[in-house]
Amino acid sequence: MRFVRYTLPFCFILLGCLFLQGQPLIPCATPAIKSSWLTEFQKRQRTPQLRSDENKYIAMTIHVVGTDEGKEYIGGNIILDALCSLNDKYASTGLQFFVKGDIQYINNSILFDHDKTTFPQIPNLFSRYNVPETVNVYFVRDPMDACGYNYMPGGQSMAIVLSNDCTNGKDANWAHEMGHYLSLPHTFYGWEMENVDPSKPAPHETKMGIEVEMSNGSNCEFAGDGFCDTPSDYLSGRWECDGKGISIIKQMDPDGNYFCSDGSLIMSYSLGICANRFSPSQVGAMHSYLGEALPHHFMPTAPCQNIEPIGDILQFPGNKVVVSSYNRKIMFQWNHAENASGYLLEVSLLANFGTVVYRGITRDTAVEVANLSSSRPYYWRIRPFNAMYACKSYSSTRSFTINQSTTGVPLLETIHKLELYPNPIQAGESIRLRFEADENMALNAVLANALGEVVHQQKIQTSVGNNDYLLNPNLLPAGIYHLWLKGEKGAISRKLIVH
Numbered sequence: 001m002r003f004v005r006y007t008l009p010f011c012f013i014l015l016g017c018l019f020l021q022g023q024p025l026i027p028c029a030t031p032a033i034k035s036s037w038l039t040e041f042q043k044r045q046r047t048p049q050l051r052s053d054e055n056k057y058i059a060m061t062i063h064v065v066g067t068d069e070g071k072e073y074i075g076g077n078i079i080l081d082a083l084c085s086l087n088d089k090y091a092s093t094g095l096q097f098f099v100k101g102d103i104q105y106i107n108n109s110i111l112f113d114h115d116k117t118t119f120p121q122i123p124n125l126f127s128r129y130n131v132p133e134t135v136n137v138y139f140v141r142d143p144m145d146a147c148g149y150n151y152m153p154g155g156q157s158m159a160i161v162l163s164n165d166c167t168n169g170k171d172a173n174w175a176h177e178m179g180h181y182l183s184l185p186h187t188f189y190g191w192e193m194e195n196v197d198p199s200k201p202a203p204h205e206t207k208m209g210i211e212v213e214m215s216n217g218s219n220c221e222f223a224g225d226g227f228c229d230t231p232s233d234y235l236s237g238r239w240e241c242d243g244k245g246i247s248i249i250k251q252m253d254p255d256g257n258y259f260c261s262d263g264s265l266i267m268s269y270s271l272g273i274c275a276n277r278f279s280p281s282q283v284g285a286m287h288s289y290l291g292e293a294l295p296h297h298f299m300p301t302a303p304c305q306n307i308e309p310i311g312d313i314l315q316f317p318g319n320k321v322v323v324s325s326y327n328r329k330i331m332f333q334w335n336h337a338e339n340a341s342g343y344l345l346e347v348s349l350l351a352n353f354g355t356v357v358y359r360g361i362t363r364d365t366a367v368e369v370a371n372l373s374s375s376r377p378y379y380w381r382i383r384p385f386n387a388m389y390a391c392k393s394y395s396s397t398r399s400f401t402i403n404q405s406t407t408g409v410p411l412l413e414t415i416h417k418l419e420l421y422p423n424p425i426q427a428g429e430s431i432r433l434r435f436e437a438d439e440n441m442a443l444n445a446v447l448a449n450a451l452g453e454v455v456h457q458q459k460i461q462t463s464v465g466n467n468d469y470l471l472n473p474n475l476l477p478a479g480i481y482h483l484w485l486k487g488e489k490g491a492i493s494r495k496l497i498v499h
């Protein structure tokens with residue numbers, strides 16, 4: 001349900017066509033309201049005093065909304081792709097966006113899927129969840145049957161809501177709603193509630209009472225969106241660009257002159273692949289709006305640096321190794337990447353990662369992944385990111401296979417409260433093993449290093465009740481180890497860290 005699927009020409013005119021496909025009916029449900037700030041700004045603009053030269057780094061709070069049961073969150077990797085695209089679309093404006101604080105998860109089915117009927121309940125939720133002095137961005141399944149909207153009671157922006165299905169690393173959906181948040185109206189301002197009839201001259205005023213912009217720009221200061229460097233545009237439905245980025249549909253201005261719309265402007269409704277810029281006046285308005293209306297939303301210096309391409313920073317599992325996994329879990333480990341504050345780990349049975357068996361985000365440099373037992377090779381890689389830099393910058397890929405004789409061993413359920421102590425230990429320190437047993441049994445204690453190599457084995461005879469043993473391995477180099485207790489009825493393990 002992404003914009004790119006709206007490729008049937010003029011499909012937008014046939015609302016039923018989109019509806020039958022289950023698509024959002026409209027690209028953006030932001031109401032056609034021009035704030036009093038912008039009207040006043042555009043008057044001032046005629047005496048140039050724009051200050052758009054200073055970089056601004058704008059704080060956002062990301063809210064990932066799921067159902068009441070905590071299901072159907074948007075994937076973290078999709079948010080990373082979209083954040084990369086958002087900053088890319090704003091790259092030439094001097095405005096960049098960063099995520100302040102951790103991603104917030106909200107379980108609320110009404111917010112997750114709301115329409116005109118349930119919308120009256122939504123502003124209270126914004127009041128409850130919004131983090132002050134940041135742009136609050138909510139990812140939901142269905143925001144008002146649209147790809148997104150900016151909620152701006154009284155002309156003051158309060159929250160951006162984006163559809164999960166319209167969020168990706170290509171389209172301008174997020175950039176468009178952010179434009180609204182920062183005071184910009186549509187380039188077709190005034191036409192939101194009507195369809196243009198290209199066979200006859202447009203009226204001098206739209207039904208909303210807004211002066212229609214002439215194609216020669218003669219009334220551009222007052223008509224349409226009020227910006228003179230955004231050409232006239234009457235197209236309020238999603239439309240396709242030609243090879244030059246202008247509309248295939250011709251329109252006729254009130255004087256009977258034909259013109260086409262400029263699809264490169266993000267505040268138009270051109271398909272997201274054409275939309276890639278703001279005009280200089282739009283950029284000036286966003287800078288001034290931030291400076292005057294949202295002075296605490298941004299900082300003048302970058303909160304973090306870009307992440308440079310990373311090489312081979314993967315640690316475990318090593319490349320093309322055979323790994324033992326008695327509990328179908330693997331602890332993936334890698335080295336810190338410079339400037340990174342988080343990592344996306346992907347594990348796949350395909351070398352091209354076309355489908356993945358695991359995808360998760362962590363602030364750590366290690367993640368334990370469960371349910372890995374295939375006899376086919378697994379491939380894995382990581383993608384570091386930080387609060388502002390989220391573009392695809394993958395590590396090299398590694399593959400490993402799982403020793404099939406170790407999978408499928410059931411959990412040893414007659415052992416409880418298993419612990420190694422101390423843990424972590426210093427190299428050379430002796431290791432004690434404590435647990436409670438339900439029965440007398442013979443066990444094999446196996447200590448394996450991070451590569452899965454066995455570094456120590458010891459026979460243990462348990463007795464019912466508390467057990468306490470001393471393990472005597474040779475000097476262990478610093479690293480992460482796993483101790484396995486294996487018996488006839490299964491196996492159980494604990495992690496041991498040696499400093």
Ligand SMILES: [Zn+2]
Nearest residue numbers: 028030176186
């Ligand atoms: Zn819009």
